[in-house]
Amino acid sequence: MKLIFPVPPEADGALLRNFLRRCAVSTELARAVKFHGSGFWAGGQPILANRRVEAGQDIWFELPADGAGVAPQPEIPVQAVYEDAFAIVLDKPPHLAVHPTLNYPLDTLANGYAARMEARGESPVFRPVNRIDKDTSGLVLAAKNGYAAPLLARNVEKLYYAVVEGELPLGKGVIDAPIGRQAESIIGRCVTPDGKPSRTEYTIIRAEHGLSLAACVPVTGRTHQIRVHFASIGHPLAGDDLYGGSRERIGRQALHCAEQRFRVPEYEMTPEGIRITAPPLEQSRAVTVKSPLPPDLRALFGEDPLEI
Structure with missing residues (x-):
């Protein structure tokens, strides 16, 4: 998955590392992109963290590939009540563990999620932002990729x-x-x-x-x-x-x-990838999800x- 960040006029001349921080790219993700991914690009040219960005440029990178995740189990019920490019909210029934543990190595919400996403050709890795007990019911927010995980965790x-x-x-x-x-x-x-x-x-x-x-x-x-x-x-x-x-x-x-409120980046889907239309730390879209x-x-x- 490619993420694209246009450089606005007010960011002209900023060091790439500072621009990435403004775009809510975590230090951990930046290192993974640098050492295990495609690196960072300005248009068609690679760019290093100590170089300056220019207004009008598109800074982009490919998200590093995820691992296999947990064993997929399509028989596990997974009800998504909200989803976008970065976040998914599942409505968990009671008596279902959120993720595998020593006592519950299988038959968890994570196993059902892995099956759902694998069938769609998306990353099966389950990144729950909140965890609820096995016998508690209701909403579980998960990040769909490594970019979204820290962004969601700090505002839910x-x-x-x-x-x-x-x-x-x-x-x-x-x-x-x-x-x-x-x-x-x-x-x-x-x-x-x-x-x-x-x-x-x-x-x-x-x-x-x-x-x-x-x-x-x-x-x-x-x-x-x-x-x-x-x-x-x-x-x-x-x-x-x-x-x-x-x-x-x-x-x-x-x-x-019963209710979760969080913010996601403003973005648009393009043939090239996901284009973030506004810096997430300065402008984002509020989402409210409810469960009866x-x-x-x-x-x-x-x-x-x-x-x-």
């Missing part, structure tokens, strides 16, 4: 819906408490003075039948953050038996990634709690 915002035990007061709240590993546990986390700073902002939308529906924004991105934070205030997620929740009403933690509350979470209230 997420909204989760969580059903927690107990009836909390309606309205806004904040849980600001450090999270670290539970003693002698590989998986478990807990609120601890020795943990990393962690902040969850939430709004209680509905509270009845001994449950509360919370719209949560994890300001930080710690492992199990929403689950641990609500458990720490005595309101574990319904179904989350790892942190004290009951599975009497639902057989998994009642957590759903899944049936098992709606059923906890007997109706869709978001429609009341």
Whole structure:
């Protein structure tokens, strides 16, 4: 895949390395292009990082080839709810791991993604920007190439819906408490003075039948953050038996990634490649993707709690 960056008048005379930084080309990618790829080009001529670019030039490079990725499994469900040249958002069902681990070497979202992209002749390498637990449902944002991965990772915002035990007061709240590993546990986390700073902002939308529906924004991105934070205030997620929740009403933690907001470069597809029409660090397109509350979470209230 070729990426093309036109040099605007205000970048005339800039060193190539500085122009690439302005175009959000990471240092890691620049090194890969230099040492393992086609190098950088100004029109039809190669150009080095210490050379100056000129207004009106097209600076371009080929993205280095990806590896094979994980084993493709076309039988794994993959529902894409948004896709462009740089990003893809998948709506993951519960009970499906995002990527292979020691416990789940196959049958993951990554395996289904690899099959989908391989069938289309695109890179099968799965680059998730956010990861959600196996039993959490909802949106997973992935970068489609090495250029997009760091660009997306630094600007994504997420909204989760969580059903927690107990009836909390309606309205806004904040849980600001450090999270670290539970003693002698590989998986478990807990609120601890020795943990990393962690902040969850939430709004209680509905509270009845001994449950509360919370719209949560994890300001930080710690492992199990929403689950641990609500458990720490005595309101574990319904179904989350790892942190004290009951599975009497639902057989998994009642957590759903419902909305993601991120920005992608303005671009156009041309016969030559992908032409970035504006420097991504200065101008980009805002994207918002949503996923409805899944049936098992709606059923906890007997109706869709978001429609009341």
